[in-house]
Amino acid sequence: MIKTTNLNLFYKDFHALKNINLTIKEKLITAMIGPSGCGKSTLLRVFNRMNDLVEGTRITGDILINDENIYCPACDLTALRKRVGMVFQRPNVFPLSIFDNVSYGPKVWGISNKKNLSEIVEKSLKAVNLLDELKGQLKQPALTLSLEKQQRLCIARLLAVEPEILLMDEPCSALDPISTAKIEGLMVELKNKYTIVIVTHNMQQAARIADEVGFMLLGELIEFDKTSKIFTNPADEKTANYISGRFG
């Protein structure tokens, strides 16, 4: 469970997130929607502290994951990022073999035994339905795969470090509709085991796969509710305008 209380984020002088209060429930898909620049990706990057890499970022308020404050000074950043994994917009596989891509995380975490590594790799590829297709060619360069398979591979690479929460930053925006449908199907499968937070431009996508949806505008969380409620009977006029396509 992720819970934020009065979360504010500044990039130098720019107030990027304003007083965000929300609770993301376990083992559900939560989608954040809103027009470009509304802060939804920034919010996502709060949860695994990727914003720390950007100079001049300042955060106030509490962000709790399973009741632990993830911004305490003594927090182990790498351990947090192991628990809270991220899938990026572009399927950025490393220019390594398929096997080395998936085993990168576990290796960083100190697993060096060949047998253990290949078990992890097989398990992770299986979870994203790639194992049968790729069996026997794990030594091939990952960059030769199709974009959709590359994105699956990125998800497998993430699952290999056994995270609890998956953050997905527009994971389908580089894919065609058929590949998108496959990745969406995968997400629905994965929510049995993981808490998923997805940022998306695509409202139909949010409506199709999310259990709960948050609508953001200019750094504020306008509305957060069950998907059916947001898309059929939103409480806020701005949400209604956005989902009916009047702006954004």
Add this chain to the structure above:
Amino acid sequence: MFKIKPKTTQIIAYSVLLALTFITIAVLVFIILFIFKNGIRELSWSFLTQPTKEMGKEGGILPSIVGTLLVTLFSIIIATPIGVGSAIYLTEYTKGGAIRRIISFGADCLAGMPSIIFGLFGFIFFVIMLKMGWSILSGGLTLAIMILPTIIRTSEEAIKSVPNAYREISYSLGGGKLDTIIKIVLPTALPGILTGVILGIGRAISETAAVIFTAGSSLNMPTSLFSSTRTLAVHFYILAREGISMPKAYGTATVLIIIILLINFIAYRLMHKFISKYY
């Protein structure tokens, strides 16, 4: 007023660029052919495998071949880790601030320094002050300093061109800074880093001024790092300058060019192997 048609401009531009490229290639080919034409008849098995006799008038050039390879190898072994290490520090650990600009500026100045200055420095510092004498050691260290900026700058560019997304992903998987650099950044930047090393080898192997002051000009077969040696470039210079034997001078130049071409060929093959492996 007459007006030139756009298509004509295109043709003219194309021809000019083609001519310029052709000139570049032609100069290279002309130099190589000229040296080879004068030197190739000196090449023989005994020229490559015999010790030098009578100051180079007779005999072969084996001691110089060995000396050249040793001095160059030694300088590369010293300069590569230092250069790549500084490049990593500059790109990954300084955030583009003043330090980085100062060091980069320093490296650029160092790269543009005449090699004789390095020679003089090496002579005073390594040969005399540190009492290393004229030796492969002094020569190699001097050359290492000379090629350092080349290696730093090319490695820096190579590391900078590694997509930032790779670093982000590595961090997002819980990777630390060092994991990210060793396992992701360096392998991706390897071809570029190798280019820098190849340029460094090229500069070191053909250097005259810096090594004549530091490695000396002994014609004996080197026996240790402390032996003085005469590299091929220096041997060629002395043979021609002192009018000892022009045929032998061209023969030496031919061997040097062949060695350089061979090293470049092997290095590019290696590089190609690294690149094509996962791309």
